Amino acid sequence: MGDLAFPWKPNTEEIYVIGTGFKADKREGSVLRFTPILPCVGLTMETDHPYQKPEPLMRYLIARTEGPVIDPFMGSGTTGVACANLGRSFIGIEIERKYFDIACERIDQAQRQGRMFA
Numbered sequence: 001m002g003d004l005a006f007p008w009k010p011n012t013e014e015i016y017v018i019g020t021g022f023k024a025d026k027r028e029g030s031v032l033r034f035t036p037i038l039p040c041v042g043l044t045m046e047t048d049h050p051y052q053k054p055e056p057l058m059r060y061l062i063a064r065t066e067g068p069v070i071d072p073f074m075g076s077g078t079t080g081v082a083c084a085n086l087g088r089s090f091i092g093i094e095i096e097r098k099y100f101d102i103a104c105e106r107i108d109q110a111q112r113q114g115r116m117f118a
Contacts, residue, residue: 015053021066032057051075058082077103084110 034057052075059082062069067089071079074092076099083090084107092107094100 013051013053015057015061017061017065019065019067023064025064032060034060053078055082055085059086062086062088074103075099077106080107081110083107 034054055078058079062079062082063086068091069079069083069088070091070093072093074080074094077092080090080092080103090107092103094103
């Protein structure tokens with residue numbers, strides 16, 4: 001994953017789910033495999049965030065938690081899109097204005113679309 005990669009794990013990235021109520025599936029182990037789909041909805045190759053997570057992965061993790069979701073490194077808003085698709089409350093923080101604006105547009109678009117499945 002670009003600059004975040006370590007020599008001993010070049011195809012993985014650590015994601016921390018911090019809080020109460022996380023319901024892990026013990027059968028899956030600690031490494032989850034998800035294939036990124038590029039470009040993601042609302043993004044193009046010119047605006048992709050360099051460390052964007054697959055939205056299905058974020059939905060998977062969020063569905064196993066309770067309460068509001070806070071992403072202090074929001075990037076292009078994939079976690080917020082996943083929250084919108086799951087009907088969850090979301091607070092996102094991003095230092096770079098470019099990605100903040102992209103995230104706001106993507107989350108707004110996901111909220112306008114509504115949820116396909118309850």
